[in-house]
Amino acid sequence: MTARRPDDAAASSGDERDTRDMTDSSSTLLERIRDLDLTVLGMRFARMWRRSLQLRVVTSTLALSMGVILTIAFMLQSQMAAQLLSTKLDAAVEQAGRLRVTVEAQIAATDEGTSEQSRLDQARSALGERGIASDGESVHAGTFDPILVVPDQTGRGQVVSPADSQVPPELQSLVQRGRVAYQYVTVDFRGEPAKALIIGTPTDSSIPGLELYLVYPLIAEEQTLGIMRGIVATAGLAIIVLSAAIAWMVARQVVLPVRQAASIAQRFANGHLKERMVIRGEDDVARLAMAFNDMAQSLSDQITQLEEFGDLQKRFTSDVSHELRTPLTTVRMAADIISDSAGDLDPPTKRAVELLESELDRFESLLTDLLEVSRHDAGMAELSVTALDVRGAVEDAVSTVSHIAESAGVQVELDMPAEPVVAEVDSRRVERILRNLVANALDHSESKPVRVTLRGSEAALAVSVRDHGVGLKPGEESLVFNRFWRADPSRVRRSGGTGLGLAIALEDARLHGGRLDCWGSPGEGSCFRLTIPRRHGGTLTSSPLPLTPEDEARLVSTGSPTPLDRVPGTEEARS
Numbered sequence: 001m002t003a004r005r006p007d008d009a010a011a012s013s014g015d016e017r018d019t020r021d022m023t024d025s026s027s028t029l030l031e032r033i034r035d036l037d038l039t040v041l042g043m044r045f046a047r048m049w050r051r052s053l054q055l056r057v058v059t060s061t062l063a064l065s066m067g068v069i070l071t072i073a074f075m076l077q078s079q080m081a082a083q084l085l086s087t088k089l090d091a092a093v094e095q096a097g098r099l100r101v102t103v104e105a106q107i108a109a110t111d112e113g114t115s116e117q118s119r120l121d122q123a124r125s126a127l128g129e130r131g132i133a134s135d136g137e138s139v140h141a142g143t144f145d146p147i148l149v150v151p152d153q154t155g156r157g158q159v160v161s162p163a164d165s166q167v168p169p170e171l172q173s174l175v176q177r178g179r180v181a182y183q184y185v186t187v188d189f190r191g192e193p194a195k196a197l198i199i200g201t202p203t204d205s206s207i208p209g210l211e212l213y214l215v216y217p218l219i220a221e222e223q224t225l226g227i228m229r230g231i232v233a234t235a236g237l238a239i240i241v242l243s244a245a246i247a248w249m250v251a252r253q254v255v256l257p258v259r260q261a262a263s264i265a266q267r268f269a270n271g272h273l274k275e276r277m278v279i280r281g282e283d284d285v286a287r288l289a290m291a292f293n294d295m296a297q298s299l300s301d302q303i304t305q306l307e308e309f310g311d312l313q314k315r316f317t318s319d320v321s322h323e324l325r326t327p328l329t330t331v332r333m334a335a336d337i338i339s340d341s342a343g344d345l346d347p348p349t350k351r352a353v354e355l356l357e358s359e360l361d362r363f364e365s366l367l368t369d370l371l372e373v374s375r376h377d378a379g380m381a382e383l384s385v386t387a388l389d390v391r392g393a394v395e396d397a398v399s400t401v402s403h404i405a406e407s408a409g410v411q412v413e414l415d416m417p418a419e420p421v422v423a424e425v426d427s428r429r430v431e432r433i434l435r436n437l438v439a440n441a442l443d444h445s446e447s448k449p450v451r452v453t454l455r456g457s458e459a460a461l462a463v464s465v466r467d468h469g470v471g472l473k474p475g476e477e478s479l480v481f482n483r484f485w486r487a488d489p490s491r492v493r494r495s496g497g498t499g500l501g502l503a504i505a506l507e508d509a510r511l512h513g514g515r516l517d518c519w520g521s522p523g524e525g526s527c528f529r530l531t532i533p534r535r536h537g538g539t540l541t542s543s544p545l546p547l548t549p550e551d552e553a554r555l556v557s558t559g560s561p562t563p564l565d566r567v568p569g570t571e572e573a574r575s
Contacts, residue, residue, distance in 0.1 A: 053258070054251040061247035062240060069236040073229075080228055084221045088197060089182060091141035096180065096199045096214050099127055103148065103212050107205040116207060120148040120161035142220065147213040151176060167213055168198070175200035175211050187215060194219050257285045261292055273300040332360055372504050373483070383511055385536045386427065389420040390461055393427050394454055397434035401442065410445050412438065416454040423461050423534040429508040430532075433516070434463060436501035437528045441467040444526070455544040456534065457561055460514075462545040464529040472520025480518055481506045505530075515540060515564060519548045531564065540564055 048055055106123040127146045149167055150159040160167075174181035180201045187196040195218040203210045257277070264275045276296060277289040335356050342350050398412055405412050434452075441450045446469040453464045472480065479485050484499035509516040514532030531543040542561035546552035551562045 054248065054255045057251035058244055058247045062244050065240050065243040066236075069239060073232045073236060076232060077225065077229060081221075081225055084224060085184075085197075085218075088141065088216065088218070088221060089199075092144075092182070092197060092199050092214060092216055093180065095141040095144075096201050096212065099146070099214065100201050100203050100212050102126060103210070104203050104205045107203075107207055107210065112206060116150055116159045117161065117163075119207065120150065120159060120210075124148050124161045142216055145215040147215065149211045149213065150207055151209050151211070167200070167211075171198060171200050171213075172211070175202055175213075176209070178202050184218075187217070195222060254285070257289065261288070264292075264296075268296055268299075273303060328360070328363060332364070335360055366500075373500060373507075383426045383536075384428070385424050387422055387424050388427055390423050390425065390430065390456075390463070391416050391421055391454060393425075393431045394434055394452060394463060397431045397438055398452060400431075400435050401439045404439060404442050405450075408442055408445070409447055410442050411449045412442075413449055413451045415451060417456070421454060421456040421461055423456070423532065424536040425512060425532060426508075429511065430530075433505040433508050433530055434465070436505045437463075437465040437530070440502060440528070441465050441469075441526075444469040444471075446470060448525070453545060457542070457544040458534075459538060460531055460533050460540055460542070460544060460561075462529055462531045462543045464527055464545045464547070466525065466527045468525035471522045471525050472518070473522055477518045477520060480520075481516070513537065513540070515543075517543075517547050517564075 049059075103123045103126070106126040107119060110119045110122055124146050147165045147167060148161045149172070151172070152158045168183055168185055171181055171183040180199070182197060182199045185196055185198055186193050188194075197216040197218060198213055199216070200211055200213045203212055261277055264277055267275045273296075276293045279286050279289045279293070335353070338345075338353050339357060342353055345353065394414070394416060398414065402412070438450065438452060445467040448468040451464075451466045453466070455462055481502050483503045506516050509530055509532065512532040513536075514530065517529045517531070518526065519529075520526030527547055529543065529545055529547045531540060531545075533540055542563050544561050546555045546562055555562060
């Protein structure tokens with residue numbers, strides 16, 4: 001047995017697998033794995049990880065269990081290896097002491113005239129063959145190979161028995177100092193590399209410096225450790241699988257009520273106000289279900305009260321609007337009679353009559369808007385769709401508010417294509433939308449020009465009203481369409497509006513299946529954009545006109561319509 005190299009670390013041996021012997025099915029599986037998009041798989045797993053509490057609990061349990069098992073397995077293996085080696089070392093040291101006496105006696109019994117090599121060979125033969133002592137008793141330290149070494153002292157070279165054996169220089173150096181030492185090395189055992197323990201001890205014989213080394217292969221210990229590693233691995237795998245199953249069952253008990261609550265909450269949000277959770281037992285989940293049901297009942301009661309109050313408010317608005325029609329007509333007739341004889345009145349009275357007529361006009365406009373709002377609330381508003389050139393509706397709307405522009409000193413610029421822009425719309429409602437938008441722009445233009453632009457595509461048409469006045473503060477884009485809302489309550493309305501114009505315009509745009517979007521920035525003005533399909537019942541995906549300056553720059557650079565789902569709009573007001 002020949003020592004090859006020192007190696008203090010433990011190593012496991014095993015047969016290497018030959019990948020060239022894989023079957024066709026394995027090759028196909030590997031090809032499919034290579035064809036998978038790891039990015040897509042990662043995104044899917046990340047989505048599942050975010051959405052599934054049960055997956056996170058099971059995965060965390062698996063990771064923690066694996067960490068604990070690996071730690072325990074490493075500790076067990078270390079302790080077992082240390083215990084086996086300690087037992088082996090103790091027995092080997094004890095046996096080395098006995099065999100040293102045998103070598104010393106054998107050397108003393110040989111003829112000193114015989115060569116050192118022969119004397120060493122005879123002494124080695126007396127130690128027996130591989131762990132069997134000369135007296136036939138088995139040695140409990142295990143199989144060993146003896147090596148006798150006489151170091152080079154006179155320049156004639158080192159004498160070793162057997163002649164081809166080698167001893168690690170580090171170990172030999174320690175033994176030459178008179179110490180009993182050992183070292184773990186890798187040796188050739190029956191043609192295969194194997195771990196071994198070498199113990200060296202000096203002897204007191206007639207051959208000066210004679211050293212005895214015993215080489216103990218650790219094959220049995222390696223096999224024992226391999227068996228124990230297999231047992232630990234099997235037990236660890238079983239524990240991991242059982243832990244995953246237990247975690248899955250426990251997480252399922254917690255997740256199922258949460259999923260049920262989420263499903264019921266979704267149905268509750270969709271209008272199914274009678275949905276409730278099933279209460280089982282008296283544990284924490286049952287208390288959660290009871291609290292959820294109490295909350296759902298409270299919300300249901302409040303929603304019912306709000307619906308009843310909303311219906312009552314809508315009915316009240318409609319009834320009041322209709323009831324005020326008759327006295328308003330009477331007051332209007334009386335005001336007209338007084339106005340006809342205004343020439344005979346004194347100046348203060350004449351001025352009072354003029355104010356009366358102005359407020360009556362505003363009162364009539366308010367009643368008209370209230371009636372229109374009540375029709376929208378009741379779902380009674382209907383479209384009178386006809387195919388027409390929308391350019392005419394734009395011109396009519398601008399013409400209607402031209403007196404407001406003149407009194408404010410604001411120039412209204414029209415930008416419309418030369419060819420007709422035909423669409424299936426309700427001309428009265430479209431004109432009313434544009435009239436409200438232009439009047440609102442004139443009120444906030446700060447005497448700067450207002451630009452009205454009309455464009456059309458194959459599927460849609462859009463009209464934008466752009467002013468460069470005070471603009472809107474952040475967040476006010478979602479408030480401008482609220483009823484009676486005003487950005488600056490102290491600002492005087494030149495148009496004499498009622499505060500319902502933009503709210504009615506939004507409802508008219510929705511009635512057409514269109515959108516009414518708004519953008520504004522302080523000091524830069526605002527832009528309102530009406531987008532409606534050219535054919536009644538069509539679906540909108542983009543707008544031919546930009547809404548924000550960024551949209552305008554993108555439209556100029558790409559020439560493509562602005563997607564409606566990427567621009568600021570009135571989604572908050574619609575929800």
